[in-house]
Amino acid sequence: MSAQPPVSADGQAGASAEERPGRIEAVPVRHPGRWVAVAVIAVLVAMFLHLLLTNPVFNWPFVFEAMNQRVVIEGFIYGTLLVTLGAMVVGVVGGVILAVMRLSPNPVLSGVSWVFTWFFRGIPRLVLLTFTGGIGALFATGLSIGVPFDFLLDRWFGTGELRLFTLSQTEINVLVGSIFGGIIGLGLSEAAYMAEIARAGILSVDRGQQEAAEALGMTRSQTMRRIVLPQAMRVIVPPTGNEVTAMLKDTSLLIGIPVTAELFFQLRNIGSTTYQLIPVFVAAILYYLAATSVLMVGQYFLEKRFGRGFGSRMAPKPKAAAGAGAGAATGGAK
Amino acid sequence: MSPEQPLVRALNVHKAFGHVEVLKGIDLQVERGQVVCLLGPSGSGKTTFLRCINQLETFDGGRIWVDGKLIGYEERGGRLHRLTDKRIAAQRRDIGMVFQRFNLFPHMTALENVTEGPCQVRGVSKREAKLEALALLERVGLSDRAGNYPSQLSGGQQQRVAIARALAMKPKLMLFDEPTSALDPELVGEVLEVMKELAAEGTTMIVVTHEVAFARDVADEVVFMDGGVVVERGTPAEVLGAPKEDRTRTFLTRMRSEHHA
Numbered sequence A: 001m002s003a004q005p006p007v008s009a010d011g012q013a014g015a016s017a018e019e020r021p022g023r024i025e026a027v028p029v030r031h032p033g034r035w036v037a038v039a040v041i042a043v044l045v046a047m048f049l050h051l052l053l054t055n056p057v058f059n060w061p062f063v064f065e066a067m068n069q070r071v072v073i074e075g076f077i078y079g080t081l082l083v084t085l086g087a088m089v090v091g092v093v094g095g096v097i098l099a100v101m102r103l104s105p106n107p108v109l110s111g112v113s114w115v116f117t118w119f120f121r122g123i124p125r126l127v128l129l130t131f132t133g134g135i136g137a138l139f140a141t142g143l144s145i146g147v148p149f150d151f152l153l154d155r156w157f158g159t160g161e162l163r164l165f166t167l168s169q170t171e172i173n174v175l176v177g178s179i180f181g182g183i184i185g186l187g188l189s190e191a192a193y194m195a196e197i198a199r200a201g202i203l204s205v206d207r208g209q210q211e212a213a214e215a216l217g218m219t220r221s222q223t224m225r226r227i228v229l230p231q232a233m234r235v236i237v238p239p240t241g242n243e244v245t246a247m248l249k250d251t252s253l254l255i256g257i258p259v260t261a262e263l264f265f266q267l268r269n270i271g272s273t274t275y276q277l278i279p280v281f282v283a284a285i286l287y288y289l290a291a292t293s294v295l296m297v298g299q300y301f302l303e304k305r306f307g308r309g310f311g312s313r314m315a316p317k318p319k320a321a322a323g324a325g326a327g328a329a330t331g332g333a334k
Numbered sequence B: 001m002s003p004e005q006p007l008v009r010a011l012n013v014h015k016a017f018g019h020v021e022v023l024k025g026i027d028l029q030v031e032r033g034q035v036v037c038l039l040g041p042s043g044s045g046k047t048t049f050l051r052c053i054n055q056l057e058t059f060d061g062g063r064i065w066v067d068g069k070l071i072g073y074e075e076r077g078g079r080l081h082r083l084t085d086k087r088i089a090a091q092r093r094d095i096g097m098v099f100q101r102f103n104l105f106p107h108m109t110a111l112e113n114v115t116e117g118p119c120q121v122r123g124v125s126k127r128e129a130k131l132e133a134l135a136l137l138e139r140v141g142l143s144d145r146a147g148n149y150p151s152q153l154s155g156g157q158q159q160r161v162a163i164a165r166a167l168a169m170k171p172k173l174m175l176f177d178e179p180t181s182a183l184d185p186e187l188v189g190e191v192l193e194v195m196k197e198l199a200a201e202g203t204t205m206i207v208v209t210h211e212v213a214f215a216r217d218v219a220d221e222v223v224f225m226d227g228g229v230v231v232e233r234g235t236p237a238e239v240l241g242a243p244k245e246d247r248t249r250t251f252l253t254r255m256r257s258e259h260h261a
Helices: A032-054 A060-067 A070-102 A107-121 A125-138 A150-157 A169-176 A179-204 A207-215 A220-256 A263-274 A277-306 A316-331 B046-053 B085-092 B110-122 B126-139 B155-167 B185-200 B212-218 B236-241 B246-260
Strands: A143-146 A163-167 B008-017 B020-030 B035-039 B061-066 B073-076 B079-082 B095-098 B173-177 B205-208 B221-226 B229-234
Touching (some): A060 A263, A070 A107, A070 A263, A070 A277, A107 A179, A125 A169, A125 A179, A125 A220, A163 A169, A169 A179, A179 A220, A207 B085, A207 B095, A220 A263, A220 A277, A220 B110, A263 A277, B008 B046, B020 B061, B020 B229, B046 B173, B046 B205, B110 B126, B185 B205, B185 B212, B212 B236, B221 B236, B221 B246, B229 B236, B229 B246
Parallel strands (some): B035 B205, B035 B221
Antiparallel strands (some): B008 B020, B073 B079, B221 B229
């Protein structure tokens, strides 16, 4: 863009000193670049629409037919939505507990939290889910909850078996092979990420807040629950929105377990039996976009709720949109 | 323990941060209903000493009693035992504190800030706490601001809410840590006014302040600290009117010239 000649300020030279400058009627800066951009984008959009509308491979009627299949809808509700919800509940609750442990003065608790985060953040989710699905192989004789090394105690002291209850290998396989296994696997992985987010949130709260609460005679846990965490939520919610979006997409990894009651597996299944691959992929894209759009709206209201009392320092609307966009970017990297 | 025992008694209080000794043997006695002002240059240890009284800081030597009870420790079998966090929290209930930077809870309205302590700590019912809180907000002249969040209040208003919040716990002792230092000059007066009323009503107060005029008008005793020790103490007339020590004189001259500048 070329620089415009400045509006000359010849008021002081010619006119009398008494004449006071009035309303400014300046020529605005021209933005020819914007019109070029509009033209280029318009052409690209037209080309894209041409592709969408005229290419027979898209087979739009089939897209909507595939989206309407009972197995697909069930896969979306159970495998995608329910697992996202369950894993996020496990992840958020676990993450907050891990963050509080990490910041605790007790070195054992903070060490355990660090190791948990190190372990679960270091494993790809597909690998973790595949391992979860196969974990039954470890327990050929079943899994018992009770006193460890009870066979030794029995040998030395004759205490007998000290076991509360036992799950058989078949029961374990059924359990981890269902969406329950997916919720646990994805939830533990999520807890590791949420721990870091919650920790950042807690650390963002001014130290004076804790002192003020303690000076009122509140205990450590009251201070955390009533004063620190509600303020930390303001910092925790936006990145958690990204995590939900990422989780929604990562439910497509349930095939690792393998759980088949899941959106993308069912759609791909339809695609491979009918040779209509592109239409089923488009159907999956539409489902995921619809779900993430709904999440963005929910995040907007959550941010508003936890931004109470912070006035103009919080600009919720653009932040929500930017957050979801960043989520799409980071989500793929996991 | 005589009935005339002082409300606060501090003996030979020592405190070091690493190798830096910030308190080198502070003694202090505050009778019930008395107002004591701690004066001194920054870094003299007065804020640290104030924070020791409600255990926001631990101290390394000496003893502090509030209302006859040892603060932060318990003597059992000839040895001192550190109190658990829960019991320290219980000791703090009777000691109100007002901070330099207000530290109001930003996610709560003025009213909720004041009811938080009574509801959560003293177990008062919501309704009762609300009535008490409204009366306290009225007392600090803010009954029309009960529904506002701290960010919607001026600094002076925030500090007055903070005073109401501390009073809501019905403390035996009020600690003020430079309550007007973070305020714009034109807002200092409204906070000092509230504090003067409290003093007139017989509230026991320990005030760390740079407001020499407030100390002169309100304090029963003025304690001048520098370098972690008490340099001089006495009535306002003695310490502010006719200081005996050079350090006190230098400090007061500087404070006054700053005020006129």
